[in-house]
Amino acid sequence: LEKNSWWKNAVGYQIYPRSFKDSNHDGIGDLNGIRQKLPYLKELGVDFIWINPIYASPNVDNGYDISDYQAIHEDFGTMDDFQALLKEAHALDLKIIMDLVVNHTSDQHxxxxxxxxxxxxxxxxxxxxxxxxxxxxxxxxxxxxxxxxxxxxxxxxxxxxHVFAKEQPDLNWKNPRVRHEIYQMIRWWLDLGIDGFRIDAISHIQKEPWDFKITDNQWAPFMNVSGIEMYLKELKAIFNEYTVMTVGEASGVPHHEAGAWTGDHGYFNMIFELEHCERIGEIGRQKGSIPHLKHSLNQWQTSLEEDGWNALYLENHDTPRSVSVYGDDSPEAAKALATVLLLLKGTPFIYQGQEVGMTNYPFSSIEELNAADTIHFYQTLLAQGTISTDALAIAVNWSRDHSRTPFQWEDALHGGFSTTEPWLKVNENYRMINAAQKDLKTSSIFHHYQALIRLRKQTDALIYGKFQLLLPEHPTVFCYTRTTQTESWLILVQLGRKQTTVSFPDSWDYSKWEEIVTTVDAKPLEQLMCLSDYEAHIYRKTT
Ligand code: ISL
Ligand code: CA
Missing domain, CATH: 3.90.400.10 (Oligo-1,6-glucosidase; Domain 2)
Structure with a gap:
């Protein structure tokens, strides 16, 4: 294994710092809050954390509008706090990945x-x-x-x-001076000893000529436009000088092109593409489609099998909560989704709170929302004549605020996030859904994540083994194998409550399969399997 490929057997954890842990009681999460919780992350078993932007910013887009790339936002602390965080994380063998936002700056830069x-x-x-x-x-x-x-x-x-808000003017990448400044800034951070970057909105840096005619896709003029390769290669050359990991946020890069964008030799090690994560903005459709999820993940797994590497995630700070979108907010659903996600081929990213089953927030008025795009979307719907209750329902379905509510640490005031009223309301369900559950119940969601992470890390087949989707047409059962020359793993998950029976080939020798992990009672693998209520099973066969 190349030393530069440590990220292949690593598990990541995304921290939205504003909502993770408030250490100084101003209602805003901060760097010292992250420092306090490093042992928690270590207990979970992750290897690196990706922190959303913590730089100086007027906060029109919660830190994605940067006014000084080399300064820490005072809400989060100081550069000394950052250095201390980096040092403490490294002492615990936790790597730190920073957000790199270079498609645009703040208009106050x-x-x-x-x-x-x-x-x-x-x-x-x-x-x-x-x-x-x-x-x-x-x-x-x-x-x-x-x-x-x-x-x-x-x-x-x-x-x-500007492809985002008017307070986020796009940088002109054609200008060599701009690129030079960006590259210097990148080196400055890498020289500080960080372990890599998640590169924001990078597929938008190249634009079509202003007279380009839009046909079917309205985003086409700034989505993975040809000519972008040159800039990506320059970036790659810098990253190559360091032992770092990179994940490009690259919406609009289709799976059949992702080989060039990922893996040991791609522009980045991985990309975040949004295809499998539906944003649901229709009235009456709060639920994500499991067939879509299966189909999309299967395509990405298959396309990158030989050449490239996947970033695996079900939620982030821009999406609603996966247990609400693909499940029914229950612990069973959270565990089932974790089982599907963590044993796919690629590097998993757990979004803060996912490991304790945090759900969507029941927003009931526009005042409770914060994300500028959600509010704008709501206002547009009103202007188009949508009645206000419908407009709210549609905007809420889609809102990025669901994943941004404060972390639920324990059954205590404000969920243990802060002792002051937080910047965004804590979900009332913190009494039941919180990290402290792990110390009360061995069957907690946290423990299941922990078990999956441990299993993955000690099993080559679960890192490098070939992926194959089984039962592709089944509407709710997500089943796949991971195979090497010496062993096979079968992951079998019912992503629903209904009782259903699935069947496997006659030719299999069922006595050879051993159950390794389950979320319910032990159940040997048989040709006919009756499944219900989000049950999940993991089997191994040694040859
Ligand atoms: O909006 C998109 C498609 O509908 C995406 O292509 C877009 O690239 C993505 O939403 C970008 O998100 C990232 O950059 C934004 C920021 O608000 C998000 O939080 C961040 O994840 C602007 O910096
Ligand atoms: Ca604070």
Whole structure:
């Protein structure tokens, strides 16, 4: 195994710092809160943590609008706190992956403040500017967060380009000076000793010419546009100088192209693509589709089997909670989903709270929501004539705030997250759903995660073994094998409550399969298996 490929047998944990643990009682999670909880992460058994942006930011998009790449946001602490976190994490053999946001900056970044000043300012070409009038933008492209990708600026009577909010102007990657500055900043962080980056929105850095005509896909002009390879190769060359792990957030990269983007020789080691994680924004459809999940994960597993490597996840800070989307908020559903996710081929990422079964929040008014895009979506629906109760229901289904509510540590005031009213409300279900359950029940969700992580780490076949989906047409049973020359593993999970019977081939020698882990009572593998209520089984056959 190459020393650079440590990430293949590692398990990751994503921390949304604002909501993880508040150490100084201001209602906002912080770096010292993370430090306090390192032993908890160690107990879970993960190897690295990815921390969402902690840099100086006006917080229009909760830290994804950076005004100084080399400063820590005061809400989170200081650079000294960060250094202490890094040191303590390393002492526990936990690696730290930082978020790298270089598609755009904040409009309060000194580069943009300069850029706005005049047509001939030295920073003008750090961003994309084009001729426009107040009423006539350079084109009619729409941004991800709603509204035009262009914002008109009076000072120079031109418009600047942004694929997200207007406070997040896109950097001009064509400009070698911009790239040089970004690369220096990257080296500065890597030299500090961090262990890698999750690279935000990286598939959007290259844009089509402004007169490009949109046909079927409205995002096409800034989604994995050809020419992007050159920039990705430059980035890769820097990362290659260090023993680090990289995960590109690369929406719009299809599975059949992902080989070039991932693995030992790809632009990144892995990518986050969003295809399997549906965002559900329709009234009356709160549930994710299990057939879609199976189909999509199968395609990614199969496409990257020989060339490339998958990042495995079911939720992050941009999605609703998986136990609510694909399950019924129950501990059984949480364990079933964990079983499916953690034994696939790739590097798993657990999103904070997933390991204790945190669920969606029952938002009942727009005031309870925080994410700017959700609020904008709601307002757009109202403007289109949707009645307010429907607009709220649709926006809530989709909202990124579900995964951003404070971490539920224990059955105590504010879930043990803070002693003060937190920045976003804690879900009332913290009384039952919290991390302290692990010390009360051996059958806790946490313990199941722990067992799966341990099993995975001690079993080569579960890391490198070939993936094969079985029962592809079954609407709820997720079943697959992981196989090497010496052993086979069978993962069998009912992602539903209904009783169902599945059958396996005549030719199998069922006596050779041994049950290793189950979430219910032991049940030997047989040709006909009757399953219900989110039960999950893991079998091994040695040849
Ligand atoms: O919005 C998308 C498609 O509908 C995605 O392609 C997009 O790349 C993704 O949502 C980007 O998310 C990331 O960058 C955003 C930030 O708000 C998110 O939290 C972050 O994960 C802007 O920096
Ligand atoms: Ca705090």
């Amino acid at each position: 000194p580069w943009f403040i300069e850029s706005k000043k005049s047509l001939d300012n030295p920073y003008r070409d750090y961003y994309h500017w084009a001729d426009a009038t107040k009423d006539q933008m350079p084109n009619d492209w729409q941004s991800f967060f709603g509204g035009s990708t262009w914002t008109y600026d009076e000072t120079t009577q031109q418009a600047y380009f």
